[in-house]
Amino acid sequence: MPKKNTGSRALVPAAKTTTYPIANTRIEALQLFRVRERHPKGHGPWQDEHEKIAWVDPATGLHCTILRQRDGALSGWVAVPPGHELFGFSHDAIPSEIGLRVHGGIEEAGACDEHGPESVSVCHPSEAQDDALWWFGFACDKSYDYVPGTGAKALAAENGQTYRTEGYVFEQCTSLARQLAAIGAEGEGSGTPLEPANCAPPVGLDPEGR
Numbered sequence: 570m571p572k573k574n575t576g577s578r579a580l581v582p583a584a585k586t587t588t589y590p591i592a593n594t595r596i597e598a599l600q601l602f603r604v605r606e607r608h609p610k611g612h613g614p615w616q617d618e619h620e621k622i623a624w625v626d627p628a629t630g631l632h633c634t635i636l637r638q639r640d641g642a643l644s645g646w647v648a649v650p651p652g653h654e655l656f657g658f659s660h661d662a663i664p665s666e667i668g669l670r671v672h673g674g675i676e677e678a679g680a681c682d683e684h685g686p687e688s689v690s691v692c693h694p695s696e697a698q699d700d701a702l703w704w705f706g707f708a709c710d711k712s713y714d715y716v717p718g719t720g721a722k723a724l725a726a727e728n729g730q731t732y733r734t735e736g737y738v739f740e741q742c743t744s745l746a747r748q749l750a751a752i753g754a755e756g757e758g759s760g761t762p763l764e765p766a767n768c769a770p771p772v773g774l775d776p777e778g779r
Contacts, residue, residue: 589622592736596624600634602688609641609717618643618735621688626743629750632693632702633742635735641718642710643733645671645742646691647749648702654752656703667752669705671745672733673714677706705749707741709733 589598600623609615620637632648649656655663660678669675681692681702691704710716715730 589624591622592739596622596627596739599623599625599694600687604637604688607637607639607641607689611717613717614732614734615641615717622735622739623693626746628743629746631746631750633739633746634691634693634704635738635742636689636691638708638710639718640710640716642708642714642716643735643738644706644708644710645738645745646704646706647742647745648693648704649749650702651700653703653749655705655749658703660705669745669748671707671748672709672738672741673707673711675705675707677704679704705745707745709738 586597586599587601588595589601600621601619602621604620607620608618618637619635622635624633625631626633626647634646634648636644636646638644655667658678660675663669663675663678679691681704682690683692684690685692687694691706693702713730715732717732
């Protein structure tokens with residue numbers, strides 16, 4: 570359970586699941602948190618969103634997490650187990666020929682944050698009894714993304730920027746999970762990740778040049 574100083578409220582005990590509607594489907598959420606300090610202020614598509622959603626992707630069996638950053642933008646995370654070809658790789662050590670594609674590109678990689686409160690840290694529930702996992706993360710805070718915590722006046726007024734909703738981040742997570750699963754464990758996979766649709770460009774390759 571989260572520590573008392575986070576100002577968060579757990580809607581789902583870590584050891585249980587609940588059915589949660591997202592992106593025109595339903596998932597069995599392992600964790601659902603609302604965190605007052607990170608929730609964007611004002612009206613917008615974030616009003617009914619959570620600050621953390623954790624689940625296991627049924628198609629691949631990989632743990633996934635959506636986590637809101639301090640600036641109000643959402644980030645997405647997918648974990649691989651020991652034995653996976655990329656387990657232990659830093660984000661900038663992933664071979665380019667693998668061709669992982671996700672919104673803005675993979676920006677972070679690391680082990681579970683076991684010391685932070687569950688409501689704001691990237692780690693599977695402590696009661697899940699999984700082996701150590703290695704997480705790969707991306708964030709929706711690029712120049713072409715609308716970041717609600719930066720003081721911008723109005724979503725509609727932003728020049729070409731788009732707020733990436735939890736539904737969008739969910740789809741990016743499931744796409745990344747498919748790609749990571751396709752690589753296979755211990756080199757036994759196909760070695761050719763599936764090509765996801767509607768991905769934003771890698772960091773620094775904004776098509777509008779912003």
